[in-house]
Every structure is written in C-alpha cells, then in structure tokens.
C-alpha cells in the first residue's frame with residue numbers, strides 16, 4: 148500500500164509514476180509530483196519506480212477558473 | 213443606416229466641459245457623476261479616505277452605491293447606479309492583465325450589490341480622460357448615449373434614437389461615428405447592452421476594444437448579475453469614451469523602472485511556458501473543457517453528471533483546429549501577452565435576425581462552452597458558437613442563460629413543465645433549436661424566453677405556484693443561490709468548493725474561490741479549519757484584483773518554472789510578489805501579503821454589510837441547493853454508486869448491504885448537509901463573523917472599518 152495525496156492506494160511491484168497517473172486518470176497539464184517529499188521531473192514519470200510504503204503527492208496546480 | 217444620418221439625429225441634452233487634469237500615481241483624484249433623470253453632470257473629488265479604505269475598482273463602486281441608495285432601493289429605482297471604475301493600477305501597459313474595469317450596481321437578479329470584472333478599453337480610457345470612476349444615476353425617458361471626449365474635455369448626454377440596440381451592431385456604429393479615421397478607432401471604447409437585456413434579468417454589458425487586424429469592435433462582457441438590464445432600464449443605449457494618446461506612463465507612476473522589469477519577467481515566462489502549460493494564447497480559457505470532463509467536474513444536463521462521452525465533440529482542440537483564429541495577439545488591453553481573448557472569425561450564423569451574416573464570435577470561453585454546451589447537452593461546437601454570439605449581442609449573460617436553460621430543460625424532461633407551458637418549444641436536453649429560440653424570444657420580449665430570462669429563482673416560484681411543481685424538488689435541482697445562477701463547475705465532490713460558491717457575497721460565481729483541485733484531488737485542505745483558511749485567503753486575494761483593475765488570469769493561468777519548489781505553489785508566490793511590486797511601482801505604497809488581504813477584507817466586509825442592509829447577507833442566504841452538494845435523484849446516485857457507497861462505508865461507517873438507493877441517498881444527504889453547516893461555522897469564524905454570518909464589531913474595529921453607518925447596520929445582529 149502507498150499513499151497518493153494522503154489517501155491509501157493499492158501498490159504493485161514495478162509501478163511507475165506514470166502508471167499511477169494513468170490509473171488515477173490524472174491528465175491535468177500542471178501537476179507537481181513528489182515522492183517522500185522529493186520532486187520528480189516530468190521526463191522521469193515513466194521510469195521512476197514507486198516503492199511500497201511511499202508517500203506520493205500529485206498536486207494539481209489550479210486555484211482558479 | 214448611414215452613420216451621418218444617425219449622428220445628425222442626435223439631440224444634445226446636456227454638455228459639460230472640464231479641465232483634462234493629470235493622473236498622479238494611478239489616481240486622477242476625481243470621479244464623473246452623471247444623473248440622467250436631471251441631465252446633470254458633475255465632477256466629484258476622490259477623498260483620501262476612499263483611497264485608504266476602498267482603494268479603487270470595486271471598492272469605489274460599492275462605496276458610491278452605498279451612498280446613493282437606501283435600504284429599500286430596488287434595482288429599477290432611479291437612485292440605483294451603475295459605477296464603472298478601473299482602480300489605480302488599471303491602464304498600465306507593462307504587465308499583462310492590467311486594463312480591467314469593475315462594474316457595480318444593485319442587481320435585478322439578487323436585489324443586492326453585484327460586481328463584474330471586464331476587459332476592453334473603456335476603464336483605462338476613462339481614467340486617461342481624467343476620471344477614476346463613472347457614476348451613473350437616474351433614468352432617462354428616451355434612449356440616450358453618454359459621450360466622454362478625453363481629448364477635448366467634454367461630456368455630453370445625447371438622445372440617440374436611431375442606433376441599433378444589439379451590441380455587435382451598436383459597438384461598430386459608435387466606434388465608426390466617434391473615430392476620426394480607421395487609425396483612430398482604437399482610441400474609442402464603447403459600452404453597450406443589447407435587446408435581450410431589456411426583457412430579462414440577466415442582461416450584461418459589452419465593453420468594446422477595436423481590433424485593427426480584424427477590423428471589428430470586439431466585445432468583452434461584464435456578465436454577471438444583470439447590470440445590462442439596469443442599463444437598459446435606465447434607457448442608456450451606450451457609453452462612449454474617446455482618448456487618443458495612450459502611452460505606458462500615463463498613470464504617472466511612482467517608479468516606472470519596477471513596472472518595466474516586472475512586466476518583462478512575466479512576458480518571458482508567458483512566452484516560454486504557456487505552450488507547455490495552459491495554451492491560453494491558442495484557445496484562451498476553453499483549454500479546460502476536456503480536463504473538467506476527465507475529472508468528472510464538467511456540468512452535464514443541469515449538473516446531474518460530471519462527464520459525457522460526447523464531450524470529445526466540443527473539446528478545446530476542435531475549437532482550435534476548426535474555428536478559433538490562430539496566430540493573432542488577442543489581448544483585451546495593451547500589453548497582455550497572455551492574450552486569451554480569442555475569437556472565431558467569419559462564423560456563419562444559421563438562425564435569428566442575423567442569419568446568413570458572417571460574424572466574429574468572441575469566445576468561446578470555458579464557461580460558455582460548458583454552460584451553453586455540456587450543461588444543456590448541446591455537444592455541437594457550432595451550436596455553442598451561435599448561442600455565444602447571440603448571448604453577447606443581445607446582452608445576455610452566457611452563464612445565467614446556460615444554467616437557466618439547463619434547469620428549464622430538466623424540468624421539461626421530468627414533466628414539470630410541458631409544451632403547452634413552453635409555447636410549443638421542445639426543451640429536451642440537446643435541443644439546440646429550442647435553446648436558440650429561447651434566446652431570440654428574449655431579444656424580442658416574447659414567449660417562454662421571457663420566463664427563462666427571469667432566472668431560476670423566479671422560475672422556481674412560478675413553476676411551484678402556477679403549475680403545482682414540488683417546490684422542495686425545484687429547490688434541490690435549481691442551481692441558483694441568492695438569485696444568481698451557478699457558474700459552470702460541478703462541486704458535489706468538493707466541500708470547499710461548495711463553500712467557494714455558497715459562502716460568497718454576490719452569489720455562486722467561482723471568481724472568489726476555485727478550490728476543487730486543492731480539495732478534492734490534492735487533498736491539501738482536509739480539515740474544516742484548512743478549508744476555512746482557504747475560503748478566507750483566496751476570496752480576499754481575488755477580491756484584491758478587483759480593487760486595482762487587474763485580471764486574475766496572469767496570476768495562475770501561467771506559473772514560473774520554479775513554482776513547484778515553493779512552499780505554497782497554489783498561491784504562486786512569485787506572482788503575488790509581482791503584484792506587490794506593481795502596486796508599489798504605480799502608487800508608491802509598499803504592501804506585504806498581509807496588507808493585501810487586509811485591503812480586501814475591508815471591502816469584503818463592507819459588501820457583506822451592504823447585503824445585510826438590504827435584508828440579505830445572513831446565514832440563511834448562504835444555504836445552497838442540494839444539487840451542488842450531492843446526488844438529488846436516483847439516477848445521479850446510481851451513476852456513481854461505487855463512489856457514494858464507498859464514502860458511506862469509509863466516512864460514516866454505514867453498512868450499505870441490502871439498502872435501497874433511497875435509503876443510502878438519505879444518509880448521504882444528511883451527512884453532506886451537516887458537513888456544509890460545519891464548514892459554514894468554520895469559515896464565518898475565520899472571517900471574523902458571528903454564527904449568523906454577521907461581521908462582529910470587534911472585527912470591524914480591527915480592520916479600521918468601524919464606520920458609524922456600518923455599525924448601525926450590524927449592531928442589532930451581534
């Protein structure tokens with residue numbers, strides 16, 4: 148189990164940042180990703196593996212319509 | 213008709229000559245007062261108290277309105293005013309988004325003050341002509357226009373009977389009439405309403421700016437709350453301002469260098485990052501249509517649902533590829549490199565009085581595409597553009613029209629109203645022809661269009677009283693609050709946004725706070741206190757734009773590359789600093805972020821008390837329809853059953869096994885309504901209000917807003 152935005156999320160072996168985004172259907176172009184407080188750059192989403200127990204933040208940046 | 217014939221027909225009713233004056237650090241120091249009942253034109257000084265406590269823009273507008281009206285003033289009383297004011301920063305050309313005007317009046321929709329933020333050139337040119345604000349009062353018997361000539365220092369009230377009423381025609385006629393030549397057209401700005409504003413309570417004002425590349429007067433809208441209705445009720449056809457020497461330093465700023473530097477920094481950011489972020493320069497705000505659909509937030513069929521398979525037919529790329537003219541710098545004031553004021557050119561109209569004409573459609577903005585499109589299930593880009601065009605030229609607010617039509621459609625589909633009542637219109641979801649008919653009826657003042665044009669609040673009353681509809685059900689599905697229609701975001705899954713809509717001063721418009729992602733997706737504000745903090749900070753921060761004459765979009769529709777490394781990325785700290793620098797550059801006032809919030813709080817609390825003075829503005833007025841909080845009908849619940857069942861189990865510990873949908877809905881409803889009440893308590897507390905939503909005297913003292921006239925209103929409610 149991992150946390151995504153402070154909510155429990157089912158973890159799978161080998162899962163990447165990109166995989167989580169696909170499952171969560173996160174398509175907003177301005178998302179800040181942090182794993183255990185460390186930033187992950189967009190070009191690394193497909194390769195950055197998420198480990199069991201990680202605290203993942205995927206912060207959508209939009210505070211205004 | 214020949215422009216000369218139109219002009220020769222004008223009859224001069226009053227003329228006023230004035231010294232042109234000079235702007236000092238963003239202020240001219242005077243306002244133009246025009247009373248059209250008496251044909252009186254005067255100059256009024258702007259006091260230091262006004263600058264200190266109300267800053268400008270919406271602050272000045274509300275202050276003038278308060279002084280002009282009484283607790284019993286109605287929207288169509290002669291003493292009601294329309295005030296247009298830019299604010300001290302308005303008119304600078306160095307920083308994107310610095311040409312906005314704020315318009316205030318007592319609204320025919322809400323019967324209390326409304327404010328609307330609008331682009332176009334009128335506000336800046338008004339200031340350069342020598343006036344911080346225009347205060348318009350009275351009612352004329354015949355159609356008039358008011359012409360401010362900032363080159364020669366004259367203000368004229370002229371009877372103008374032959375000109376058109378519809379915005380796109382009248383804007384062109386008056387631009388042509390008052391410009392010396394083609395080149396001079398960009399020095400003329402016009403404010404109009406339209407024929408639909410005369411017969412509805414959702415009339416808007418069109419503010420023009422002349423687009424020399426397209427050779428048309430473009431229209432930007434002060435849309436919300438029916439100010440166009442007030443305008444036409446006063447028999448004002450148009451306001452015209454003319455000023456010919458726009459330059460970057462006309463505000464006579466305190467420190468020009470800092471304005472230049474701050475502006476260049478943002479221009480570079482927009483240039484480098486907009487294509488990677490929001491694509492504002494290609495599509496404007498409509499970039500989020502498909503995103504809202506993917507996050508289940510797009511209003512579909514009167515906010516019943518949050519997405520629809522047909523959204524792909526109206527996604528932003530469809531508009532970019534086929535309709536919106538690309539490669540044009542579409543700023544609604546000089547220097548706006550974010551340039552989101554997009555337009556579809558040569559659009560062939562298929563219905564109505566201008567059928568067969570090829571026109572420029574200003575838009576579509578996100579709200580139009582969602583309100584006229586998905587919310588009415590009209591998944592047709594050309595249908596959306598056609599409705600968008602007619603709403604603008606008829607002077608009808610696209611948001612209120614979209615939301616009210618969606619409501620009428622749901623009532624029709626549920627048999628609450630029928631063909632007999634609608635005068636033969638088949639108001640099924642997705643019926644573009646009927647929606648267009650409604651709009652044309654609003655323009656002519658006939659048929660069921662006039663009923664829809666009164667807005668949801670009055671439709672609910674009518675349907676219940678006259679046609680025996682269930683008033684409680686109508687309250688649940690009618691997406692209005694305080695008399696104003698909701699703007700176009702689904703808020704069911706974000707408690708904070710329910711507050712962002714419900715706990716506002718003017719009604720459910722998202723321009724105070726848009727917290728859906730922060731709350732629902734990011735889960736950044738989990739507790740009531742966190743949400744209350746956001747519902748304090750963001751409304752205050754966003755009110756501030758309206759005090760200075762600024763556009764909100766360059767604040768967060770573009771973000772610096774390193775924004776993600778800041779501690780509060782949602783606030784875009786670097787841009788907040790830019791604004792503080794700009795205010796310093798223009799006025800010489802060095803503010804910190806706390807001062808910024810303070811300035812807004814003064815005006816925000818003043819507006820709340822203004823509402824209270826008019827018999828509103830209390831806790832009971834902040835109650836919202838259940839459709840904004842959760843599923844009203846079985847279909848809505850069952851369409852997202854997994855989500856709701858899950859929440860019942862996780863959040864309330866309610867065992868759903870063997871329970872009927874009705875049972876589950878009832879439990880969910882009582883939980884969500886209770887959450888909203890708790891949120892209301894937390895927000896009131898954070899804002900310094902008592903549990904009835906009344907600002908406490910202590911809080912007013914702290915803000916320096918313990919003015920005797922305000923204390924008088926709140927003292928019996930402490």
Ligand code: SF4
Nearest residue numbers: 309543544548552763
């Ligand atoms: S961002 Fe858009 S609305 Fe705002 S000032 Fe620029 S062009 Fe106008």
